[in-house]
Amino acid sequence: xxxxxxxxxxxxxxxxxxxxxxxxxxxxxxxxxxxxxxxxxxxxxxxxxxxxxxxxxxxxxxxxxxxxxxxxxxxxxxxxxxxxxxxxxxxxxxxxxxxxxxxxxxxxxxxxxxxxxxxxxxxxxxxxxxxxxxxxxxxxxxxxxxxxxxxxxxxxxxxxxxxxxxxxxxxxxxxxxxxxxxxxxxxxxxxxxxxxxxxxxxxxxxxxxxxxxxxxxxxxxxxxxxxxxxxxxxxxxxxxxxxxxxxxxxxxxxxxxxxxxxxxxxxxxxxxxxxxxxxxxxxxxxxxxxxxxxxxxxxxxxxxxxxxxxxxxxxxxxxxxxxxxxxxxxxxxxxxxxxxxxxxxxxxxxxxxxxxxxxxxxxxxxxxxxxx
Numbered sequence: 001x002x003x004x005x006x007x008x009x010x011x012x013x014x015x016x017x018x019x020x021x022x023x024x025x026x027x028x029x030x031x032x033x034x035x036x037x038x039x040x041x042x043x044x045x046x047x048x049x050x051x052x053x054x055x056x057x058x059x060x061x062x063x064x065x066x067x068x069x070x071x072x073x074x075x076x077x078x079x080x081x082x083x084x085x086x087x088x089x090x091x092x093x094x095x096x097x098x099x100x101x102x103x104x105x106x107x108x109x110x111x112x113x114x115x116x117x118x119x120x121x122x123x124x125x126x127x128x129x130x131x132x133x134x135x136x137x138x139x140x141x142x143x144x145x146x147x148x149x150x151x152x153x154x155x156x157x158x159x160x161x162x163x164x165x166x167x168x169x170x171x172x173x174x175x176x177x178x179x180x181x182x183x184x185x186x187x188x189x190x191x192x193x194x195x196x197x198x199x200x201x202x203x204x205x206x207x208x209x210x211x212x213x214x215x216x217x218x219x220x221x222x223x224x225x226x227x228x229x230x231x232x233x234x235x236x237x238x239x240x241x242x243x244x245x246x247x248x249x250x251x252x253x254x255x256x257x258x259x260x261x262x263x264x265x266x267x268x269x270x271x272x273x274x275x276x277x278x279x280x281x282x283x284x285x286x287x288x289x290x291x292x293x294x295x296x297x298x299x300x301x302x303x304x305x306x307x308x309x310x311x312x313x314x315x316x317x318x319x320x321x322x323x324x325x326x327x328x329x330x331x332x333x334x335x336x337x338x339x340x341x342x343x344x345x346x347x348x349x350x351x352x353x354x355x356x357x358x359x360x361x362x363x364x365x366x367x368x369x370x371x372x
Contacts, residue, residue, distance in 0.1 A: 045072075045075075046063070046075060049075050049077075050077070055077065055079060059079045060077060060078075060079055063075060063076070063077050063078075064076040064077075102244060102245055102246075102247055102248055103245075103248065104248050105216070105246070105248060105249035105250075105251075105252075107250065107251070108216070108217070108251065110219060110220075111163070112163075112165060113162070113163035113164045113165035113166075113219065114163055114165055114359060114360050114361075115162045115163055115164050115165055115357050115358065115359055115360065115365075116164075116165060116166050116167070116168060116266040116267075116269065116357070116358040116360070117159050117162070117164045117166070117167045117168070117215075117218065117219070117355060117356075117357060118167075118168045118170070118271065118305070118355055118356040118357075118358065119152060119155060119167060119168070119169050119170065119211075119215060119353075119355045120170040120305055120307075120331050120353075120354055120355065120356075121148050121151060121152060121170075121211075121334060121353045121354075122170070122173050122307040122331035122332065122333050122354070123173055123174045123307055123308065123331075123333035123334075123335055124144050124148055124173075124174070124175045124204075124207075124333070124334060124335060125139075125144065125174055125175075125176075125177040125230065125333075125335045126141055126144050126145070126175060126176055126177060126200050126203055126204045126207070127141060127176060127177035127178055127191075127193045127194060127195065127197070127199075127200035128140075128144070128177040128191070128192070128193070128194065128335060128336075128338055129192045129193050129194040129338070130192070130336050130337065130338045130339065130342075131339070134339055134342065135336065135337055135338065135339060135342040135347075136342070136347070137336045137337070138336070139335060139336035139337075139338070140194040141194050141195055141199070141200065141203050143336070144203075144207075144334070144335065145203060145207050147334040147351070147353070147372050148207060148211065148334060148353065149207070149210060149211070149214075150370070150372075151334055151352070151353030151370040151372070152211050152214060152215070152353060152370075153214065154353070154370035155353060155354075155355040155368050155370050156214065156215070156218065158355070158368040158370070159218075159355065159357060159368060162357050162366070164218050164219045165219060165360070166219050166220050166221075166222060166266065167215045167216075167218055167219050167220070167221045167222070168221075168222050168224065168264055168266070168271070169211070169212060169215055169221050169222070169223050169224070170224055170226065170273055170305065171208060171223055171224070171225050171226075171239060171242070172225040172226040172227060172228055172231075172235050172239060172275070173226050173228050173275050173307040173308070173331075174228045174229065174230040174231060174235075174275070174307070174308070175204050175208075175228075175231065175235055175238065176200050176201065176204055176230060176231035176234050176235055176238065177191055177193060177200065177230055177231070178191050178193060178197055178200065178230065178231070178234075179230060179231045179232060179233055179234050179235075180197065180233075180234075181197055183197070185229060185230045185231075186229060186230065186231065186232040186233060187229065191230075191338075192338055192339055197234075201234060201238060204238055205238060205241055205242060205245075208238075208242050209242070209245055209246075212242075212246065212252065216249070216251065216252065220251040220252065220253075221251065221252045221253075222252075222253045222254075222255070222264065223239075223242070223243075223252065223253065223254045223255070223256070224254075224255045224256075224262045224264060224273055225239040225254075225255065225256040225257075225262075226260075226262060226273050226274060226275045226307065227258060227259075227260055227275060228275040228277070228307070228308070229275065229277045229308070236256070236258060239254070239256040240256060242254075242256075243256055260274060260275075260278050261273070261274045261278070261279075261287065261291065262274070263288070263291070263292045263295060265295045265298065265299060266358055266360060267299075267358075267359075267360030267361055268299050268300045268301055268360065268361050268362070268363060269299060269301050269302075269303070269358045269360070269363055269364070270288065270292065270295050270296060270298075270299040270301070270302045270303070271302075271303050271304075271305065271358075272284065272288050272302070272303065272304040272305070273304075273305055274304065274306055274307075275306070275307050275308050276306035276307045276308030276309060276330060277308050281306075281328055284304045284326070284328055285302075285304075285326035285328070288302060288304070288326065300363070301325075301358075301362075301363030301364065302325070302326045302327070303326070303327050303328075303329070303364065304326065304327070304328040304329065305329060305331060305356075306328065306329065306330045306331065307330065307331050307333075308330070309330055327364075331354055332349075332350060332351065332352040332353075332354055332369070333349075333351065333352075334351050334352065334353050334372060335351065336351065337349075350371060351371065351372045352369050352370055352371045352372065353369075353370045354367065354368065354369050354370075355367075355368040355369075356368070
């Protein structure tokens with residue numbers, strides 16, 4: 001019947017335009033579907049098929065069926081055995097994995113400080129691939145990890161001499177280069193990659209674990225995740241996996257909600273974090289005041305740290321009425337240019353990891369940069 005109806009559409013002068021079925025045609029299609037379902041339910045073909053293959057109905061997970069030209073039913077059956085594990089075994093396996101990868105962290109005795117260390121390795125792009133012959137400089141997963149680890153250690157060394165009270169560690173911001181198995185960003189833009197998507201995920205997780213363990217030796221760590229355009233979904237999942245890893249560490253906190261803009265208060269400092277692909281730069285100061293009025297009223301020094309464009313853009317608004325300033329700044333990236341950026345001429349940008357020192361009362365008092 002469906003074939004006849006399609007032929008009718010193809011022969012119609014109205015083909016190519018939207019046609020409505022008549023009530024009679026709709027009833028005919030419904031009747032045909034109902035008859036097909038009744039025939040399957042009342043037919044012993046499925047039971048015979050299962051019996052012939054020694055399959056218990058209780059072990060059937062899903063069934064797909066179709067009819068051959070002669071009217072014979074054919075079946076595609078998936079059983080629990082095809083999955084390898086039953087539900088309880090899967091649960092036990094996952095639970096065991098989580099327990100094994102959520103280590104105990106002993107408390108660290110620390111002296112009270114008066115400074116916040118903001119560590120912000122932006123736009124790492126783990127999984128990005130750049131060939132030196134084409135781009136003039138190689139970049140792959142190994143290079144990304146090496147730069148971030150060395151960069152963070154360099155920033156820690158440069159912060160020596162300040163009495164660090166807490167560490168704000170900024171994660172996300174295109175830590176992963178792709179967001180799916182098709183090697184594309186969240187939007188669907190294809191990327192040149194080094195390795196598989198799942199390898200990128202594991203590498204990024206272990207990199208973040210290592211960095212947090214490094215920072216934890218200095219002071220308690222507050223982790224804030226920013227949603228981003230390359231890895232909107234997988235970056236979010238990565239942040240939650242990271243939180244699970246450190247769930248037994250009392251001196252590490254997480255703000256990993258899906259909110260696009262995040263805020264953090266430290267004494268007289270109010271810090272806003274966003275990837276940089278959302279609201280326009282000139283709207284951010286008023287957004288900060290509107291979205292966090294209590295924090296705004298309690299602070300004197302306010303900053304926006306943005307990412308996304310991999311190079312420096314700095315601007316400052318001064319309210320002529322009360323002289324309250326909001327500084328907006330883009331972060332440098334440790335990532336090298338890939339093929340597309342090289343062709344477009346987006347090269348020659350200094351590659352670096354950055355950090356900032358904020359005094360609890362006096363605002364930002366130092367900026368630290370580790371160049372590559």
